[in-house]
Amino acid sequence: MTMAAALNSALDHAMELDDKVIIIGEDVADPAGGVLKVTKGLSTKYGTGRVRATPIAEQAIVGAAIGAALGGYRPVAEVMYMDFTAVALDQIVNHAAKLRYMSGGASPVPLTIRTCIGMQRFGAQHAQSLEAWFMHTPGIKVVMPSTATEAKGLLASCIADDDPCLFVENFAMVFSQKGDVPVGEFRIPLGEAAVKRAGSDVSVITYGAAVHTALEAAEQAAAAGISLEVIDLRTLMPLDWDTVLQSVSLTRRAIVLHDATMFCGPGAEIAARIHEELFEELLAPVKRLGAAYTPAPYAPSGLPFLPTAADVLAGAKQLTG
Amino acid sequence: MVASARARERYPGRPARTSRQRGADGHRTIDCDTTTLESYEPTVRAYAPQHSWEQMVTNTLSETDPTRNALSPADMLRLYRSMRLIAAVDQRINQEVRAGTLNAATYPVRGLEGSCAAVGLNLRPVDQLVSTYRNLGDALAKGSSLDALVAEIYGRLTGASKGKGGAMHLQDQSVGFVTSTGIVGSGIPIAVGLGVAAQLDGSDRVVVTTFGDGATSIGAFHESMNLASLWRLPVIFVCQNNQWGEHTPIAEYAASTDLAGRAAAYAMASARVDGFDPIATALEVRVAVERARRGEGPTFLEVVTYRLTGHSGVSDYSYVPKDALARALERDPVPTFRRRMVEQGVAPVAEIEEIDSQIAAEVDAAFSKALEEPFPPPSERFTDVFADERLVQGL
Ligand SMILES: Cc1ncc(C[n+]2csc(CCOP(=O)(O)OP(=O)(O)O)c2C)c(N)n1
Ligand SMILES: [Mg+2]
Numbered sequence: 001m002t003m004a005a006a007l008n009s010a011l012d013h014a015m016e017l018d019d020k021v022i023i024i025g026e027d028v029a030d031p032a033g034g035v036l037k038v039t040k041g042l043s044t045k046y047g048t049g050r051v052r053a054t055p056i057a058e059q060a061i062v063g064a065a066i067g068a069a070l071g072g073y074r075p076v077a078e079v080m081y082m083d084f085t086a087v088a089l090d091q092i093v094n095h096a097a098k099l100r101y102m103s104g105g106a107s108p109v110p111l112t113i114r115t116c117i118g119m120q121r122f123g124a125q126h127a128q129s130l131e132a133w134f135m136h137t138p139g140i141k142v143v144m145p146s147t148a149t150e151a152k153g154l155l156a157s158c159i160a161d162d163d164p165c166l167f168v169e170n171f172a173m174v175f176s177q178k179g180d181v182p183v184g185e186f187r188i189p190l191g192e193a194a195v196k197r198a199g200s201d202v203s204v205i206t207y208g209a210a211v212h213t214a215l216e217a218a219e220q221a222a223a224a225g226i227s228l229e230v231i232d233l234r235t236l237m238p239l240d241w242d243t244v245l246q247s248v249s250l251t252r253r254a255i256v257l258h259d260a261t262m263f264c265g266p267g268a269e270i271a272a273r274i275h276e277e278l279f280e281e282l283l284a285p286v287k288r289l290g291a292a293y294t295p296a297p298y299a300p301s302g303l304p305f306l307p308t309a310a311d312v313l314a315g316a317k318q319l320t321g
Numbered sequence: 322m323v324a325s326a327r328a329r330e331r332y333p334g335r336p337a338r339t340s341r342q343r344g345a346d347g348h349r350t351i352d353c354d355t356t357t358l359e360s361y362e363p364t365v366r367a368y369a370p371q372h373s374w375e376q377m378v379t380n381t382l383s384e385t386d387p388t389r390n391a392l393s394p395a396d397m398l399r400l401y402r403s404m405r406l407i408a409a410v411d412q413r414i415n416q417e418v419r420a421g422t423l424n425a426a427t428y429p430v431r432g433l434e435g436s437c438a439a440v441g442l443n444l445r446p447v448d449q450l451v452s453t454y455r456n457l458g459d460a461l462a463k464g465s466s467l468d469a470l471v472a473e474i475y476g477r478l479t480g481a482s483k484g485k486g487g488a489m490h491l492q493d494q495s496v497g498f499v500t501s502t503g504i505v506g507s508g509i510p511i512a513v514g515l516g517v518a519a520q521l522d523g524s525d526r527v528v529v530t531t532f533g534d535g536a537t538s539i540g541a542f543h544e545s546m547n548l549a550s551l552w553r554l555p556v557i558f559v560c561q562n563n564q565w566g567e568h569t570p571i572a573e574y575a576a577s578t579d580l581a582g583r584a585a586a587y588a589m590a591s592a593r594v595d596g597f598d599p600i601a602t603a604l605e606v607r608v609a610v611e612r613a614r615r616g617e618g619p620t621f622l623e624v625v626t627y628r629l630t631g632h633s634g635v636s637d638y639s640y641v642p643k644d645a646l647a648r649a650l651e652r653d654p655v656p657t658f659r660r661r662m663v664e665q666g667v668a669p670v671a672e673i674e675e676i677d678s679q680i681a682a683e684v685d686a687a688f689s690k691a692l693e694e695p696f697p698p699p700s701e702r703f704t705d706v707f708a709d710e711r712l713v714q715g716l
Contacts, residue, residue: 054574056505056574121424121426126489293713294706298485299484
């Protein structure tokens with residue numbers, strides 16, 4: 001099953017289980033069924049009352065989803081690309097993330113916003129990994145799966161969660177990731193990292209698409225006699241510090257890796273925390289790898305941008321050398 | 322990263338601590354797999370449109386009467402040349418994308434050739450244009466360099482933006498083609514700001530912004546319409562109403578499909594014109610441009626056409642009702658206008674054929690040339706983020 005089908009299955013079960021679950025977004029209804037096909041068939045099955053295709057109006061999509069959440073529903077809003085969350089940032093940052101707190105707990109917002117990271121080849125406005133913006137905003141959870149199975153389990157948990165969750169998909173992975181996804185209802189709790197490969201020399205702490213970069217690097221490192229442990233955070237808020245710190249205290253070396261800009265990226269927080277907690281145990285400073293401090297370059301060649309497996313391998317050699 | 326003068330003062334004699342610079346190699350660039358793009362397809366399901374573009378055109382608010390104000394033969398030839406160039410480049414891009422020899426997200430402009438050329442015909446090089454991802458017609462009609470555009474689409478160093486912006490963000494500042502945005506509706510307020518600058522300069526230059534019908538649902542559109550009207554800015558809002566926003570026909574996303582009518586709510590002049598008729602469109606644009614040059618404020622122009630292709634270069638459009646599409650294709654602007662010119666004897670057929678073959682050769686040359694051009698070198702990696710690239714190195 002592709003990640004697209006896995007996401008569809010999570011939405012389908014959530015809608016079947018709870019008639020308060022509704023979907024709102026551009027082209028989400030059939031016949032289109034979402035521009036990436038993730039909501040295919042759902043409007044046919046549950047009706048266009050619960051699966052609402054909208055005009056191109058991200059502020060209204062997210063704002064109305066917040067309102068519906070306050071009105072007792074569990075909306076899943078879709079913002080086609082993560083870059084377009086910028087258009088709805090006021091609703092996400094000033095409202096969804098703050099309403100519970102500003103109301104002293106009276107107004108929780110059980111909202112899920114699904115969005116998708118595009119591709120460098122689409123240009124600088126369809127390729128951004130902006131998760132750090134939202135991690136930096138108290139009150140919204142941030143979830144980024146790397147496999148089809150986890151996409152299903154984590155999306156189901158987001159929808160059932162009583163807080164706003166930003167669920168970040170990835171254009172390439174929606175189609176390329178395939179797996180034996182459990183049928184039926186299935187959840188993976190938020191805030192639990194997964195050790196994707198056990199190792200003893202260096203912990204690579206990562207999430208989303210970069211998990212696959214790390215796994216590729218781990219293969220290459222093994223051939224070079226270096227054992228990498230790959231930790232897939234899966235959720236960035238809440239973040240599974242226990243797994244991160246346990247792993248690093250065993251390997252005593254760490255790389256944090258992501259496709260978001262390295263400068264002020266999620267890895268900065270993780271590296272700082274590792275240094276604070278494990279300073280004496282570390283054999284080397286934590287190494288950060290992330291996207292270069294530039295907008296995503298369109299040119300298919302010549303302007304290096306995202307970290308590669310070769311960068312991870314070089315980092316691991318540097319730390320163990 | 323630049324060494325700080327303050328830090329040098331405070332810690333004299335100690336070497337500056339700047340971050341280690343990151344190597345240029347070893348970073349991956351993602352290549353977009355066209356098979357993946359193919360699976361971006363919608364499945365086939367046609368549904369009846371609630372109204373046709375013909376009805377929208379009949380219900381016109383046009384101020385001009387094309388039969389009375391015909392364009393000069395010279396202007397008609399200029400229009401045709403511009404339309405033909407747009408069509409030739411558009412066709413070639415689609416061909417390359419479909420063949421997998423050009424790996425890019427591109428947005429066809431077939432059906433818009435006449436309306437884009439009509440805008441270009443009425444603008445001077447100092448006038449400015451802000452476009453969208455569906456920018457090719459606007460870019461060429463405004464006089465952008467063909468070589469620089471094609472090289473940009475191929476991500477080459479000699480491209481209009483050194484290969485950094487790409488197909489969705491074409492620009493040629495040297496001819497007033499200011500920018501193209503990939504975010505629906507976001508170019509509109511930027512055009513308003515260019516209008517403010519023109520007004521403050523006391524210049525009679527005008528600003529045009531093009532956007533789709535779908536963009537009229539975005540808040541920024543409404544905010545900008547009000548501002549431009551309030552400040553009587555020299556801005557012309559050209560809404561390219563191709564009746565679709567991706568998979569959604571206009572009647573399914575707009576409670577009122579009378580887009581031109583929305584201008585009244587902002588006390589702004591407006592007109593609806595048949596965008597398949599380049600002459601009618603050119604005359605309507607002329608009225609709006611003259612109004613703006615006289616300092617009499619903005620105009621909203623609804624240019625009614627029909628999307629003759631898929632939304633993007635690779636997307637299928639079998640969800641578009643066959644009959645509506647077939648009727649729209651009968652008015653495909655380039656062949657239609659060509660026929661009209663021949664029938665009216667605007668130019669001898671031989672002259673028109675000469676234009677066609679000249680343009681075909683020009684386009685061939687631009688594509689061959691682009692493929693010979695180099696990709697941007699690693700030395701370009703950190704340039705253009707800020708004015709001073711040293712701020713970025715090592716980050
Ligand atoms: C803010 C925003 N939302 C959604 C999109 C995705 N998107 C790209 S083009 C498009 C349809 C736009 O329709 P319209 O404005 O009519 O222009 P057309 O493509 O028909 O020329 C959509 C939804 C986007 N680029 N930006
Ligand atoms: Mg449209």
